[in-house]
Each structure stands twice: as structure tokens, then as C-alpha cells.
Amino acid sequence: MKIKTVLRASLSVCSMALCASAQTRAGLTVGPLTVQPGAKASGTIQVPAGKDEATTIPISVVHGGRPGPTLALIAGNHGYEYSPIIALQRLLPRLDPKQISGTLIMVHVANMPSFLKRTIYYSPVDGKNLNRVYPGKADGTVSERIAYQITREVIERADYALDLHCGDGNESLRPYSYWDVKAGGAEVVEKSKQLALAFGLDRIVMDTERPTDPSQSVYCSTTATTRGKPAITVESGGMGATDNESIERIERGVISVMRHLKMIEGQPQMVEHPMFIDRSEVLRSDETGIFYPLAEKGHTVAKGALMGYVTDFFGKRVYELRAPYAGEVLYILGTPPVSKGEPLAMVGRVAETER
Numbered sequence: 001m002k003i004k005t006v007l008r009a010s011l012s013v014c015s016m017a018l019c020a021s022a023q024t025r026a027g028l029t030v031g032p033l034t035v036q037p038g039a040k041a042s043g044t045i046q047v048p049a050g051k052d053e054a055t056t057i058p059i060s061v062v063h064g065g066r067p068g069p070t071l072a073l074i075a076g077n078h079g080y081e082y083s084p085i086i087a088l089q090r091l092l093p094r095l096d097p098k099q100i101s102g103t104l105i106m107v108h109v110a111n112m113p114s115f116l117k118r119t120i121y122y123s124p125v126d127g128k129n130l131n132r133v134y135p136g137k138a139d140g141t142v143s144e145r146i147a148y149q150i151t152r153e154v155i156e157r158a159d160y161a162l163d164l165h166c167g168d169g170n171e172s173l174r175p176y177s178y179w180d181v182k183a184g185g186a187e188v189v190e191k192s193k194q195l196a197l198a199f200g201l202d203r204i205v206m207d208t209e210r211p212t213d214p215s216q217s218v219y220c221s222t223t224a225t226t227r228g229k230p231a232i233t234v235e236s237g238g239m240g241a242t243d244n245e246s247i248e249r250i251e252r253g254v255i256s257v258m259r260h261l262k263m264i265e266g267q268p269q270m271v272e273h274p275m276f277i278d279r280s281e282v283l284r285s286d287e288t289g290i291f292y293p294l295a296e297k298g299h300t301v302a303k304g305a306l307m308g309y310v311t312d313f314f315g316k317r318v319y320e321l322r323a324p325y326a327g328e329v330l331y332i333l334g335t336p337p338v339s340k341g342e343p344l345a346m347v348g349r350v351a352e353t354e355r
């Protein structure tokens with residue numbers, strides 16, 4: 001008799017607890033999707049036609065069975081950047097919402113016009129760089145309307161964001177991340193640093209140039225940090241490739257960040273010996289023509305070293321790319337076309353002091 005009473009009592013407590021947790025966690029609506037706790041779903045955000053053509057943004061929501069933070073994963077702000085896009089394709093089926101605390105919002109291909117037309121940097125529709133027009137405009141051109149939807153539907157609903165990039169269709173790039181050291185205040189800056197360490201890339205560019213005004217955030221990840229949400233930009237892969245190493249590095253990084261945020265079980269793989277890059281510069285061409293690289297990604301260059309040159313279309317050397325300071329080549333163009341004012345390479349100097 002006594003045992004039965006105890007059992008009945010514990011059962012009723014248990015069912016009350018279940019009832020309470022179900023009441024406090026409702027379905028989450030993102031774009032066209034409403035996803036219940038413990039479920040995942042995929043769908044398409046429509047970007048209606050405006051002054052130019054309509055487009056779509058494919059998203060997935062993995063709504064964990066337990067409460068926790070919301071992490072946004074954004075791939076394809078640049079449509080020729082395939083390793084992040086494929087990494088999210090691989091991650092989605094691996095994620096069991098019942099084992100997750102919190103929510104993932106995945107943007108599979110942010111810049112669909114660029115992806116389908118295979119353009120680097122710029123949209124084939126409006127000629128704009130999507131990762132320079134955030135937070136976007138509801139009545140702008142297609143890149144601005146995409147940025148507007150991602151800001152409103154994804155970034156504003158997230159607590160943390162990872163903007164996933166690689167070296168586009170033309171950059172030979174060694175992996176690194178960008179840590180915004182200004183926007184969002186000290187707590188956001190520190191939490192963003194922890195995201196960079198948890199993602200696992202040992203080169204971390206300390207970005208001092210990002211805007212701090214949320215209405216002029218320009219970049220995708222800065223749209224998050226200026227809104228008080230820790231975020232980083234990561235770079236793994238490039239040259240329009242889909243190599244397994246670059247893709248796996250992104251998958252591992254996302255899983256490690258999810259562990260760091262206690263969204264899944266397990267220990268994050270924090271970078272043990274981070275190399276913070278306190279000076280970095282994108283080196284641009286003064287001339288239009290054909291680029292011949294002489295330096296390689298990941299190699300160090302001395303101040304003044306010849307890193308490559310540009311010829312005109314008849315083979316005459318018209319511009320020499322020289323390292324402005326000693327540092328490491330984070331990326332260098334790996335294909336011939338170059339237009340005046342466009343990037344040829346990025347050189348980073350590793351800070352001498354610990355951060």
C-alpha cells in the first residue's frame with residue numbers, strides 16, 4: 001500500500017512538471033516556419049520583387065527539446081563560397097533537436113542570385129556586395145532586401161551568430177576568423193572572443209574597423225554585434241572549392257561552439273594557442289589586368305617582399321604587389337582577373353603580446 005502511494009505521488013509530480021515545461025516553450029516562428037520544441041523544419045523566406053527581381057532564402061530551424069540560446073548560422077552571403085554552404089548541408093541531418101538545448105537558425109544560401117549565377121563579391125542583379133549593405137532596406141535593391149530579411153528574421157531572433165565565409169571563387173586562403181573588438185560593448189566583445197576561441201581557428205583577426213552604429217552595420221556579423229549579440233565571421237576554404245578539409249573544419253567549429261554555449265553535451269575544442277592578428281590590411285590593385293601571384297597562403301612575407309604583380313593585357317608589368325609590413329599571407333588571389341581597386345591579398349601581423 002505504502003509503495004503504491006509513493007509511486008502515485010511521484011507520477012503526479014512528474015506529469016505536472018511535464019505540463020509546465022510544455023506551457024513555457026511554444027513553437028518558434030521564423031519566416032514561413034513555425035517549429036515546435038523537439039522538432040526541425042526547413043522552408044523558404046520569400047524576398048518579393050521590388051525595384052528589381054524577387055529571390056528566396058532557404059532556411060532551417062532546429063528547435064531544441066530543452067530551453068537554451070538561439071544560434072544563427074549564416075552561409076552564402078557570398079554565393080561562390082561553397083565550403084560553408086556544404087557544411088550546413090552536412091550538419092542539418094546530424095542534428096537531433098531532442099538532444100539540443102536552444103535553437104539553431106540556419107541560412108543555407110543567403111545570396112541566391114550570386115549562387116545561381118556563380119558570381120564573386122557582387123550580385124549579378126544589382127552589382128552590390130551583400131556583405132556591405134547590412135542591415136538592408138525593405139524597399140532597396142535585391143541585395144538590400146535580402147539583408148533586410150536576414151536582419152529581421154534571423155539575426156534579430158538570435159542570441160549569437162556565426163557568419164560563415166571562405167575565400168570566394170578566387171582567393172587562396174588559410175583559415176582564420178574575424179573578431180570585432182569594438183561593437184556592442186565590453187561583454188559582447190568578450191563573448192565574441194570566446195566564440196572565436198571555441199570555433200577552433202588559431203588565427204584570429206582583431207577587427208578594429210567595423211562600424212558601431214546598428215543602423216549602419218554594413219557587415220552581417222556586425223549587424224549582430226551592434227545589436228548586442230556576440231558574433232564572429234569565419235573563413236575556411238576558397239577558390240570555389242568543396243574540399244573535405246575546409247568543410248569539416250566548419251562542421252567541427254559549429255559543433256564546438258554549440259558545446260561552448262551548452263546547447264549540446266561535450267567539451268568544446270577551444271584554441272590552445274591563439275594567434276591574435278593585431279594588424280591586417282587588404283592590399284588592393286592600382287591597375288586592371290592579369291594577376292600573377294608569387295606568395296602563397298600561410299607563408300610569411302618580409303616587409304617590402306614582392307608578393308605578385310599585375311600585367312596589362314599585352315603582358316607588360318603595370319603593378320607590383322609588395323608587403324607593406326612583415327606578416328602572414330591570410331589570402332592571395334589565385335585566379336588571373338583583377339580590376340583596379342579590388343583586393344589582391346591580405347597580410348596579417350601576429351600580435352606579440354597575449355590577449
Ligand SMILES: [Zn+2]
Pocket residue numbers: 077078081131165166168
Ligand atoms: Zn565572403
